[in-house]
Amino acid sequence: MCWTRVKHVLKVLYSYIRSLIGLLFLLIVYSLIGAFIFRAIEAPYETEQKAIIKKERKEIIEQFVNFTNLPVLNETELRNQLFNLLKDYEEEVYTAYKTGVSLSVTKPKWDFYTALFYCGTVYTTIGYGHIYPSTTLGQIVTIIYAFIGIPLALITLADMGKRFTFGIKFVLAFLSQICKSRCCRKMYFGYEVDTEFNVNFYLALTIVIVYMFLGAFIYTRWEAWTYFEAVYFIFISISTIGFGDIIPAHPKFFLLSSVYVFIGLSLVSMCINVAIVYFTQQIDKAKVNIGRATEMAMERTNKTFSLAKGKMHEMSIKMNNHHHHDHSPDRDHNVHHHSGENGHQKKHNHNIFKVNFKNGHVHGRHRHGRNSI
Amino acid sequence: MCWTRVKHVLKVLYSYIRSLIGLLFLLIVYSLIGAFIFRAIEAPYETEQKAIIKKERKEIIEQFVNFTNLPVLNETELRNQLFNLLKDYEEEVYTAYKTGVSLSVTKPKWDFYTALFYCGTVYTTIGYGHIYPSTTLGQIVTIIYAFIGIPLALITLADMGKRFTFGIKFVLAFLSQICKSRCCRKMYFGYEVDTEFNVNFYLALTIVIVYMFLGAFIYTRWEAWTYFEAVYFIFISISTIGFGDIIPAHPKFFLLSSVYVFIGLSLVSMCINVAIVYFTQQIDKAKVNIGRATEMAMERTNKTFSLAKGKMHEMSIKMNNHHHHDHSPDRDHNVHHHSGENGHQKKHNHNIFKVNFKNGHVHGRHRHGRNSI
Numbered sequence: 001m002c003w004t005r006v007k008h009v010l011k012v013l014y015s016y017i018r019s020l021i022g023l024l025f026l027l028i029v030y031s032l033i034g035a036f037i038f039r040a041i042e043a044p045y046e047t048e049q050k051a052i053i054k055k056e057r058k059e060i061i062e063q064f065v066n067f068t069n070l071p072v073l074n075e076t077e078l079r080n081q082l083f084n085l086l087k088d089y090e091e092e093v094y095t096a097y098k099t100g101v102s103l104s105v106t107k108p109k110w111d112f113y114t115a116l117f118y119c120g121t122v123y124t125t126i127g128y129g130h131i132y133p134s135t136t137l138g139q140i141v142t143i144i145y146a147f148i149g150i151p152l153a154l155i156t157l158a159d160m161g162k163r164f165t166f167g168i169k170f171v172l173a174f175l176s177q178i179c180k181s182r183c184c185r186k187m188y189f190g191y192e193v194d195t196e197f198n199v200n201f202y203l204a205l206t207i208v209i210v211y212m213f214l215g216a217f218i219y220t221r222w223e224a225w226t227y228f229e230a231v232y233f234i235f236i237s238i239s240t241i242g243f244g245d246i247i248p249a250h251p252k253f254f255l256l257s258s259v260y261v262f263i264g265l266s267l268v269s270m271c272i273n274v275a276i277v278y279f280t281q282q283i284d285k286a287k288v289n290i291g292r293a294t295e296m297a298m299e300r301t302n303k304t305f306s307l308a309k310g311k312m313h314e315m316s317i318k319m320n321n322h323h324h325h326d327h328s329p330d331r332d333h334n335v336h337h338h339s340g341e342n343g344h345q346k347k348h349n350h351n352i353f354k355v356n357f358k359n360g361h362v363h364g365r366h367r368h369g370r371n372s373i
Numbered sequence: 374m375c376w377t378r379v380k381h382v383l384k385v386l387y388s389y390i391r392s393l394i395g396l397l398f399l400l401i402v403y404s405l406i407g408a409f410i411f412r413a414i415e416a417p418y419e420t421e422q423k424a425i426i427k428k429e430r431k432e433i434i435e436q437f438v439n440f441t442n443l444p445v446l447n448e449t450e451l452r453n454q455l456f457n458l459l460k461d462y463e464e465e466v467y468t469a470y471k472t473g474v475s476l477s478v479t480k481p482k483w484d485f486y487t488a489l490f491y492c493g494t495v496y497t498t499i500g501y502g503h504i505y506p507s508t509t510l511g512q513i514v515t516i517i518y519a520f521i522g523i524p525l526a527l528i529t530l531a532d533m534g535k536r537f538t539f540g541i542k543f544v545l546a547f548l549s550q551i552c553k554s555r556c557c558r559k560m561y562f563g564y565e566v567d568t569e570f571n572v573n574f575y576l577a578l579t580i581v582i583v584y585m586f587l588g589a590f591i592y593t594r595w596e597a598w599t600y601f602e603a604v605y606f607i608f609i610s611i612s613t614i615g616f617g618d619i620i621p622a623h624p625k626f627f628l629l630s631s632v633y634v635f636i637g638l639s640l641v642s643m644c645i646n647v648a649i650v651y652f653t654q655q656i657d658k659a660k661v662n663i664g665r666a667t668e669m670a671m672e673r674t675n676k677t678f679s680l681a682k683g684k685m686h687e688m689s690i691k692m693n694n695h696h697h698h699d700h701s702p703d704r705d706h707n708v709h710h711h712s713g714e715n716g717h718q719k720k721h722n723h724n725i726f727k728v729n730f731k732n733g734h735v736h737g738r739h740r741h742g743r744n745s746i
Contacts, residue, residue: 057459064455082434089459127614129502139605146612151648232512239519240613241500275524 020163023156027123030152034119034145035112041138042110049134053092060089117254123149124157124265126237128244160263161197161270168199168207197270201278204271211267212238215260222253238264393536396529400496403525407492407518408485414511416483422507426465433462490627496522497530497638499610501617533636534570534643541572541580570643574651577644584640585611588633595626611637 063085109131118131122145133139212234219230225246233246238261248257436458482504491504495518506512585607592603598619606619611634621630 061452061455061459065452079434079438082438086430086434086462089462122614125498125613125615127500127609127616129616129618132616132618136601139601143605143608146608146614150612151645154645228509228512232516235516235519236500239523240498241495241519242498242615243500243502243505244617245502245505272524272527 020156020159023152023159027152027156030123030149031116031119034122034149035116037141037145038118038133038138039110039112039115041135041141042115042133043108045135045138046108046110056092057089060085060092113254117258119145119149120258120262121242122146123153124240124262125150125153126240126242126261128242128247130244130247157262157266157269158273160266161273164207164267164270165197165199165204165274166194168203169194172199197273197277199274201271201274204274208238208264208267208271211264215264218260219248219257222250223248234261234264237261238268240265393529393532396525396532400525400529403496403522404489404492407495407522408489410514410518411491411506411511412483412485412488414508414514415488415506416481418508418511419481419483429465430462433458433465486627490631492518492522493631493635494615495519496526497613497635498523498526499613499615499634501615501620503617503620530635530639530642531646533639534646537580537640537643538570538572538577538647539567541576542567545572570646570650572647574644574647577647581611581637581640581644584637588637591633592621592630595623596621607634607637610634611641613638 064082114131121127121129121131122142125146133142212231215234216227216230219225219233220227223230225233229246233248235241236243236246248254487504494500494502494504495515498519506515585604588607589600589603592598592606593600596603598606602619606621608614609616609619621627
């Protein structure tokens with residue numbers, strides 16, 4: 001009996017993440033297509049560049065050999081010559097590094113897995129920069145790829161974030177049920193669970209931080225990082241800063257790492273949305289309080305100066321009736337005060353601004369003029 | 374007379390961006406504080422590292438000199454020795470490059486302006502990675518700095534994006550006035566301008582693209598880039614990918630570049646928000662169409678089987694009255710169909726999910742048992 005209930009809950013959960021699976025599938029297909037294209041564009045250029053730099057290194061070695069064959073120079077002169085040669089060599093190495101070619105790493109930079117990883121760094125906007133296109137064609141394709149990929153990734157991450165809020169609420173409701181009943185048979189699943197971002201902000205933040213600190217343990221197992229370096233890498237990744245100063249060295253874990261980072265990104269997306277809802281509510285509350293304070297202050301003022309203000313109040317009412325669209329600041333506060341109770345608050349948050357500058361004196365003349373021509 | 378009107382419009386515009394100025398001021402102060410802190414942490418470490426690498430280079434030169442003092446070796450042997458030495462040297466250069474120290478660049482990496490630029494790459498999440506903290510303290514401070522800075526930058530960018538939609542609507546309304554009246558005196562400023570993201574999506578996208586392509590001209594003037602490289606740099610920056618493969622070389626233009634990129638980021642923020650509104654509307658429209666199609670199909674079905682379904686319909690009404698909260702899919706479609714006209718649509722988009730699995734048979738027994746203990 002308990003099992004049928006669990007099955008039912010699992011079915012509900014599955015039906016709920018079905019739309020997400022579609023989005024994720026689309027993103028995976030898009031990644032695979034991108035990896036094929038970028039490897040096809042960048043790999044040939046890479047081998048070409050490597051050959052050029054190898055040749056240059058050989059030439060520098062020849063120059064050194066020539067030095068030793070020369071009649072023995074003054075030692076300081078020799079030193080200067082060597083220094084200059086080394087400087088040239090240094091420049092070569094820098095250039096190689098900048099174009100993304102490393103001679104000490106024999107493995108090609110643009111194989112299928114790194115290209116796949118590159119696609120991920122583009123559409124998530126992390127952009128570590130340890131792999132980047134060196135050809136103009138690769139750069140053009142990157143721009144086009146990002147134009148489609150970034151919105152797709154944003155939608156997917158936002159959707160995953162929604163599912164996470166759903167999951168959090170579900171777990172919370174479940175736990176409260178367990179606390180109340182202490183028995184599976186007595187559990188009541190009649191609660192409503194939605195995907196609104198109205199979970200507790202501090203809970204959402206805590207989940208992101210716990211996810212960071214727990215994930216760091218896994219990274220220290222498969223990378224030669226300290227625990228803090230792993231935390232730093234995860235933070236730089238899921239915040240999409242992506243300096244690229246620390247990068248997972250083992251390409252086989254790239255994919256697993258990508259999944260971990262992607263879930264982290266969606267948690268951050270959730271946390272940002274929860275924060276927006278939370279702080280908007282806080283600001284609205286503050287507004288209501290200000291409104292109440294203003295009201296109370298006004299009431300006090302009215303009591304004190306009620307006699308003196310009698311005539312002025314009448315005048316202001318007349319004026320308000322005349323310019324009936326012109327809200328005074330105090331009236332706006334009252335509107336905010338009451339708006340908490342009903343659903344018509346939205347209009348007031350849109351910051352509609354009227355540019356009331358009407359020229360009523362001259363009208364219709366030019367149109368008549370044009371018509372008469 | 375025309376001038377007073379312009380002045381009035383400027384005043385309205387100013388009062389409208391006042392809150393944005395506060396946010397920008399906060400962000401600038403935050404940047405300056407960050408620049409001071411990061412320079413204080415990173416600059417001493419950098420000079421230390423530079424000294425170490427300079428020493429190592431000297432040692433390698435000494436080794437070369439020793440080679441020439443040795444009795445003449447076999448030429449192939451000499452070549453091998455030189456090759457190995459150069460490889461060691463290459464590793465040194467790589468390590469230097471990775472820790473962010475470049476010997477060919479004499480200017481220190483962590484001066485005040487670069488630290489300021491670094492702060493910008495953190496809170497905008499661009500993270501070029503050409504400057505990054507090499508000390509653990511710097512990394513810790515970066516995490517804390519980002520935790521506050523990223524939300525602040527997001528709010529500021531979203532606010533700037535809002536102002537841009539306001540600006541676009543203002544200009545559009547202004548232009549339509551000019552088209553209608555063709556005379557300043559006849560212009561009517563009684564239109565409403567708000568900051569909702571409901572401007573034309575393709576117009577917003579066009580503005581971002583035009584901003585990119587026009588800005589690229591400026592970059593080609595002060596950097597040694599081709600026109601396309603400048604476009605690529607701008608795209609990689611304002612999409613917050615930030616590979617860091619192309620970086621403005623002239624530090625004096627860093628700040629101007631930052632302003633350009635920051636405006637670009639806010640335009641992208643606007644464009645994303647406009648896209649969300651636009652595509653949500655498109656999806657809603659599609660839903661309404663589906664709803665209408667379903668309704669029409671139902672009507673046709675009802676006409677055909679009206680006699681046969683008479684009794685069943687009665688039954689279903691009875692059932693609906695009994696389970697009066699249980700919406701059938703067809704009823705939901707009708708709700709969607711009508712929801713376009715009023716403001717109560719929101720509830721239906723929240724995807725509320727009811728887990729209705731109630732066990733009504735066993736109730737209250739365990740609680741009574743516990744109370745009796």
